[in-house]
Each structure stands twice: as structure tokens, then as C-alpha cells.
Amino acid sequence: MDNKQNVGAPDRDRINVNEDYELQYWSEALCVSRDELRNAVKEAGTSAEKVKAYLNK
Template identity: 35%
Template sequence: MADNKQHVGEPDRSRVSGSEDYEVRYFADKHGLTMDQARDLIARHGNQRDELDRAAEQLKRA
């Protein structure tokens, strides 16, 4: 199925871009992580925001 062309140029809020420092920094600050910890989570779990949020919460509990 083709992408919805009505949303061209709008950011995809369901993903965290590991290549954009400001997105990694926001994610790290949101969860009280270092930038390295945030990048490691993105590398291990992919860029789906929901999954990363769960992984960050588990990391904080450990």
C-alpha cells in the first residue's frame, strides 16, 4: 500500500532517529539516561519509540 501523501514532511513520532543528536538527547533526558545508554538501547532494540520506552524503564529498574 502506498504511503499517505497527505503527511509528507511531517515527522514520524513513533520512531527515535539514532542519527539525530537532538532526538537521542531528548530520549536520554526523558528517561534519565546518558547519551551512550540511549544510543545503546537504540542499537539493541531498534527505533520504535514504544519499545525503547519499555527498554529504558527496565534499564532504570535494574
């Protein structure tokens, strides 16, 4: 489970699609649907940078 008190760099660098608030935040931040974000994380992993790179292909 995601520790909402731990909001330092490691937490911001990872995308947890199992947490609704993160799914909402990242889908809006990256201008993609929640399903597109889930698929990108499935393909690229949880690293925010890798997901961004995957979506920019």
C-alpha cells in the same frame, strides 16, 4: 535523513540517534545518557515504546 517538517505521529514514535536534536530530546525525556539511549536503540530498535520497555527492564 530525518524530515524536520514531518513531526506527526510516526516521527514521534521513532528514535533516530543519528540526529543530535533527537538524541538530546530522547535522552532527557527518558532520563538516560546518550550512550545508554544509543545502546537501547541498538538492542530494542527505533520504536520509542520498545526502547522505553527495554530501559524499564
